[in-house]
Amino acid sequence: FITLLDQIKSGHAKKKNSPVRSEVTFSEKDLIQALDREQFILHYQPQVSIKTGEVTSIEALVRWLHPHKGLIYPDKFIYQIEEFKLINQLTSYVLRLACEDLRQLKTQHPFIKLSVNVTADNIVSLVFPELLKNITDQNNINPTSITLELTESAVMGHLTSSLDVLNRLRMKGFKLSIDDFGTGYSSLQQLYQAPFTELKIDRAFTSKMLVDNEAMAIVKICIMLGKMLNMKTLAEGVETKEIMEELDRLSCDYAQGYYIAKPMPYSDLMDWIPNALQQLKQQY
Ligand code: C2E
Numbered sequence: 001f002i003t004l005l006d007q008i009k010s011g012h013a014k015k016k017n018s019p020v021r022s023e024v025t026f027s028e029k030d031l032i033q034a035l036d037r038e039q040f041i042l043h044y045q046p047q048v049s050i051k052t053g054e055v056t057s058i059e060a061l062v063r064w065l066h067p068h069k070g071l072i073y074p075d076k077f078i079y080q081i082e083e084f085k086l087i088n089q090l091t092s093y094v095l096r097l098a099c100e101d102l103r104q105l106k107t108q109h110p111f112i113k114l115s116v117n118v119t120a121d122n123i124v125s126l127v128f129p130e131l132l133k134n135i136t137d138q139n140n141i142n143p144t145s146i147t148l149e150l151t152e153s154a155v156m157g158h159l160t161s162s163l164d165v166l167n168r169l170r171m172k173g174f175k176l177s178i179d180d181f182g183t184g185y186s187s188l189q190q191l192y193q194a195p196f197t198e199l200k201i202d203r204a205f206t207s208k209m210l211v212d213n214e215a216m217a218i219v220k221i222c223i224m225l226g227k228m229l230n231m232k233t234l235a236e237g238v239e240t241k242e243i244m245e246e247l248d249r250l251s252c253d254y255a256q257g258y259y260i261a262k263p264m265p266y267s268d269l270m271d272w273i274p275n276a277l278q279q280l281k282q283q284y
């Protein structure tokens with residue numbers, strides 16, 4: 001049954017994503033060179049506690065600082081990085097950079113945590129938990145400060161092998177979040193089998209929750225589901241004060257989105273954090 005679901009899902013994923021993904025193409029050589037020359041940079045987007053407005057975590061979002069084309073967003077190159085089997089190299093690089101920044105950040109904000117996006121190819125590798133642990137050890141970071149964000153396709157693609165890796169990661173103390181929840185197949189199956197600690201409600205639902213009853217129903221169900229399965233709930237794509245207030249009423253734990261802050265370079269984040277708590281409290 002699972003294999004069947006896998007097959008249906010991978011077929012679906014390809015069909016659904018190919019038109020968007022083939023818009024821009026880079027050659028294998030371009031991408032290898034970009035990795036070798038360390039042209040990838042990180043922006044960070046805060047995640048806040050809805051109850052208190054405190055910054056609880058920052059999500060690392062990769063960008064390619066192209067020498068001629070300027071800043072390129074991940075939707076334009078992650079797929080190709082995966083196709084050329086370069087994703088493990090990119091993820092290692094991202095994790096190193098992000099953990100170095102987190103170590104620095106913790107000297108001033110010791111309770112802020114870090115979320116990093118990982119994909120299917122990262123979590124089929126049995127050495128991945130060790131690699132990650134080495135990076136956190138080198139930076140004197142407790143694994144409980146790190147959350148790995150996985151999309152449904154990342155887990156469902158190779159459910160059996162990835163489950164083993166996910167369990168190993170949890171045993172080491174790393175946290176696991178299911179990203180873009182509700183936008184793929186078999187979400188419940190995954191929640192049931194994999195040791196997720198957080199459920200991230202997709203922007204598609206958050207953004208429409210005040211204008212569409214069905215989107216609202218889905219947001220409510222996600223929050224309830226998270227609570228019943230002992231997971232934290234995070235709403236992504238929060239763009240207005242009204243949505244933030246409604247999420248507060250619904251007892252969603254965390255929020256992330258343009259209403260709070262756009263992703264920004266590390267140096268801007270350092271300026272933003274000290275003012276954030278006060279501002280957010282005044283705003284809603
Ligand atoms: P994601 O992890 O679901 O990240 C959320 C995306 O939505 C980010 O786009 C973010 O900038 C954007 N966003 C955040 N708040 C709002 C909002 O209020 N409104 C709207 N309209 N958008 C918002 P970004 O940075 O372009 O990243 C896109 C996707 O690329 C990410 O989706 C993630 O799946 C992937 N990605 C980013 N960085 C990495 C990485 O280091 N490794 C891997 N494997 N994937 C990454």
Ligand code: MG
Nearest residue numbers: 059117149179
């Ligand atoms: Mg994410």
Ligand code: MG
Nearest residue numbers: 179180200236
């Ligand atoms: Mg997401």
Ligand code: MG
Nearest residue numbers: 179180202203
């Ligand atoms: Mg997304």
